[in-house]
Amino acid sequence: MNLLGTWIAAGLTIAILSFLYRDNPFYKFAEHLFVGVSAGYWVIYIWAFDVQPMLVDEFLRQVGIEKWLLVIPAVFGLMMMARWFPAAAWVSRWPISFTVGIAAGLALTAQVQGYIIPQIQATLLPVVSIGATTAETVGQSINNIVILVGVICALLYFYFSREHKGALKVGSKIGIVFLMIGFGASFGYTVMARISLLIGRLTFLLQVFGLR
């Protein structure tokens, strides 16, 4: 069975890579298969890790008010299905509002506490950082200044409430320098990650065909 699985994997890998030549039926076959199996996989995954343990198992396990409180998300979940009936489709707005409200409420507090404040804290670094050696002191201090200036200038670049002239123009110009270096570095990193994946697939094919 494992041998068959390996050959299926090799065949599908080649089918996807065949797109490099041109769009063809083998690629389309693999592409549609990918969409189908992925959708099926996520249905099973969400049912197994969300709905089953959080709703079904919990409903059977809990007693009293805790048990019946679970009816609320279950009813909201079923109300989503109202979209199947055009006349009652508006009912699905209730669970949508519920999820949007939760997401907004959590985002409001969690984003401030979990992202904005830690990011600002990590930026407010000492501009003179004493290290073990002079080189370390200079290096660390330069890095801290670069981070501080970079974050402020990158934010200035996205500040559109005032016309970019004078000091704001200088700040935003420095900001675009940081943004371009940042995009370039991210781009290079992403390319290498994809190349690494490609090497992995080619190594797999070489192993399947006994060439490695």
Next chain:
Amino acid sequence: MKRDIPLIITFLTGFLCVIAFFIPHPPFGDLQQRFLVWYAIVAGFTMILGLDSLVKYNVKKITQHKPGWQYSYVLLFGLALVLVTGFQSWFKYNTPFELRSSFMYSYIHIIVPLQATMFALLAFFISSSAYRAFRARTFEATLLLIAAAIVMLGRVPIGEMISDKIPLRSDWLLNVPQLAAKRGIQVGVYLGGVVMSLRIILGIERTYLT
């Protein structure tokens, strides 16, 4: 009923989440956690809608013989295969994620190679787009080109063979200027997220109801 009640639900759930954050004691103490569980359950049900939409679209494509309708059979076959093996494995092993199960067999031998190769394929498209983006026509494009070239060279052995400083410069670029740029963007995005959340809770932003 159709518009006001959804707005009230959004306001109440959002407001209670904020209250629970500032008053972490009964009856609000575990409210955020409880809402997160409820959120996951409701989101789980939406998978049924997604599945229904996918099946309907492809069945329609087959019945109306739209271009590429034959491939819809492949999609539906793949979907049915994974669902059948998933539930079969669930009944047999009490979990679909048992390594010996047919569900995991299809995951390892179909989904993993397809997904990895799809992402690997992007390497070629990124390279071709890089060719267009990296033409150093302006000062900014030159910066982009140099930063990307140093990072790419710093990630492979040939970079170290050219100069042992290249990997160090690559790490510096990633850890200092890139970090600063990314942080500037992220702070802006999160501040925008906070403003948007406030607008949603207060009922100013209502596009999700359309």
